[in-house]
Amino acid sequence: MTAPVFRFAPSPNGRLHLGHALSALKNFEMARETGGRLLLRIEDIDLGRARPEFEQAIYEDLDWLGITWEEPVRRQSEHFSDYEAALDRLKVAGLVYRSTATRKEVADEIAAREAGTGKAWPRDPDGAPLYPFGSSDSSADDVPSAWRLDMRAAIDRIGQDFSWTETGEGPHGETGEVTAKPDAWGDVLVARKDVPTSYHLSVVVDDALEGVTHVVRGRDLFWSTSVHRLLQTLLGLPAPVYHHHRLILDEDGRKLSKSRRDTSLSELRAAGATPADIRRLVGL
Structure with missing residues (x-):
């Protein structure tokens, strides 16, 4: 039987926040539990907002969380x-x-x-x-x-x-x-x-x-x-199985957003948070 294939696909137009952490961790854990593979895709078709520094920050944040993925990474702009x-x-x-x-x-x-x-x-x-x-x-x-x-x-x-x-x-x-x-x-x-x-x-x-x-992403x-x-x-084209998970909301009940500059994982890390703290904050 072919191993399941999951993917985490962020856009490099800002820094990852807790909502991204939940999605990345769910993809990673579901791939591990099923003996599957995890791919990383950089969705950078918005050329006006995509930044190399944000892409690099994605790699750093995921590595800090203990998430591993297969190479090569697919960049949509290519x-x-x-x-x-x-x-x-x-x-x-x-x-x-x-x-x-x-x-x-x-x-x-x-x-x-x-x-x-x-x-x-x-x-x-x-x-x-x-x-x-x-x-x-x-x-x-x-x-x-x-x-x-x-x-x-x-x-x-x-x-x-x-x-x-x-x-x-x-x-x-x-x-x-x-x-x-x-x-x-x-x-x-x-x-x-x-x-x-x-x-x-x-x-x-x-x-x-x-x-x-298997597509695992926010609701x-x-x-x-x-x-x-x-x-x-x-x-x-083939149809994957879909799994939509709960969202991480702010105190006003809105989903977290890069455009509103909600607290990023890098800011939490700089303030002393650990990967275990992130897992607790996202309810894992």
Whole structure:
């Protein structure tokens, strides 16, 4: 039997905090308990925010926690051709369209529609408004554009009835065989104007190319799995088993965030914390 393959996949756009520690430790321990392998992936497609010093800090923090991983480490920025190939397949299938609208144009359109109907515009599971323009937003080849998945065409292609195996728990206790609901996300980005991919596309391509069998990550990404299962099905990629774990929250009940500069592992270490203290703080 092939050994299970797990992965921890942080972005080098800030320093790791307790939430990352929980996810990394869970991946490490589940791999060890099942006789599996642990991979480390650096998700650095956001070239404007990724920093070499943050990547180096990831290695230092994980090593301090006693976590080991297989080499080589996969950096997404070195594999854009893999994502372009997947995007080309979606283009040939007629399942994506060019998207040129700016954030301001999107916001203005949503505001106009809300004013016209007196109703709030639909939001995705993360609370962001759904893209309002649809496949009518297109342009000539020489105009910089992002690419969006035509959600209706994609679902029409494969049907609505598909799911994933969940061994953790969703935000409302969902577990076992969970029905995917990708249409709740609208026409998601599959490639940005500045790079030929998005989080959704790169993560499913990477998991397939690296042979990942078990995806262990925070519960905030639970419903994103619907989009990932849709893309896996469209591209003929294998479906890992998913395990979404609880989040580490701050005193206001919000999940920890690098963007708000929540206390980092390196700061805790400098203040005298030990790896055992970190395990206690994250409830392991």
